[in-house]
Amino acid sequence: MSLAPRAVVVHRTTEYEELVARHGTHGQAAFFLASRGRDIAEVAERHHRMRRALAEVAAAVPLNWRRAQVERADLDRFLFAPQDVVIAVGQDGLVANVAQYVGARPVIGVDTDPGRHPGVLVRHRPADVARLLSVTLDARADADELTMVEAVTDDAQRLVALNEIYVGAAGHRTARYLLGLDGDGGAVEAQASSGVLIGTGTGATGWIRSVWQERGGAGRLPGPTDERLLWFVREAWPSPVTGTRLSAGELAATARLSLTVESERLVAFGDGMEADSLELTWGQTIRVGVCAERLRLIV
Template identity: 70%
Template sequence: MSLAARAVLVHRTTEYEELLARHGTHGQAAFFLAARGRSVEEVRERHERTSRALAEVTAAVPLKWRRAQVERADLDRFLFGPEDVVVVVGQDGLVANAAKYLTGQPVVGFDVDPGRNTGVLVRHRPADAHRLLPSVTGVRTAVDDLTMAEAVTDDGQRLLALNEVYVGAPGHQTARYTLQAPSGPAERQASSGVLVGTGTGATGWLRSLWHHHSSPLPLPAPTTPHLAWSVREAWPSPDSGTGHVAGLLAADETLRLVVESDRLVAFGDGMESDALELTWGQSVRVGVAEGALRLVG
């Protein structure tokens, strides 16, 4: 007998909750913000809007479903099951934060603050949850399969990302490595790190580097099985080059880096707390992941 679907509601601690945890009372938080020219009422209003949205979406979960909640900081310790429907209530980035821990479960994103978010990944309003959630497990549900990136080290460590994988020094200082693109010779480089991103991530960090390089190459679309890579601030020297600083990766291609620093890290979608540790002589390959994020349209 198969288990009933489980709605896993993913949310993030609000700024107001963080202020109360740090300062103890509303009054102390208000004093702290006022000293910096900000109003606590604006912060509390966003908190209350988020709380109402989470309550509205939670109430819309079908009665026959099981339920669980997980905060962003606990995602790396939460065990998702194959029968889960992942319900993200928050910003676009929260979908990306959850994506790396999933294995094909459908994801529904609800925007708690329309107008402030781009709504690329949190495509729905909380008011639509009553209509949308009961139909998510149906075979006719419209789903976009968003390409993901995967980093794999020579000792078997593995990392997934929806937007981008960053390989570089902790703290974004100078990273030294040898870079091997699918075509062309290997090149020793010293830079602020290497970014390998998907079409979903091409609207953020990756796009800023693409503009910096004035690259004529087209960035991939979110559902296209291609990646784009870019080197941050490559430094020319007698021992390091800048000949290969951007390119595209097809589905069967990888970008390989051999570490020439005492310590580098690889992390995905800004989750620095959940990074792969890389030491001198290790190598890491970044390419298109086998699985995709199933985002309900």
């Protein structure tokens, strides 16, 4: 007998919950904010909107479905099952956080605060969830297959992200590495920089777009389903032994960007999830390119 589908609702701790956890009570949190010219009422109202949205989403799950709820900070420890349908309730960044863990499972993005978020990935309202769940398990359900970026180390560690992967030093230290490109005659350059950013068309609405604009907006940004990536070296430093010639470019579907570490410790993390990073040390190589998997985001 096959298992019933499971709705996995993903959310993140609200700012209000973090404040109360830190200060102990609502009153203490209110006093803290007031001392800094802010009113807790606004923060509390956003919290209540989130709780109402979570309750409405939970009520929309069919009675014959199984259900689970997971906080964003616990995603790296949560075991997703083949029958799962993932419902990300919050803001666009939450869908990106979910993407690296869910594989081909369908994802529904639910916006809890329309007008406050861009709504690029959280495209639906809580009232839409019942209708969407009724069609989600159909392989023909309307979905965008969003391109993701993948990093693989020479010792088989793997990292997947929806927006971008950052490779560099932890904190504000200088990253030292050899940067190499496929398809460029084996071009390799020793570099010292603030790190390297490799992003997708979905990421082109965020961090990648910011760097692209700072560089003058040269070239065409990829779309969310395009099988190409953009990469940028952040603040490359020229010296007698380090260069800046390889500072930006595009990766086609089969191309790879490689970095070989030449310092004590570098990290690689995706979509801002620094707590779930890969650690790299002297001589290790990491290769980054288009991921064969796609995020199946229900439209």
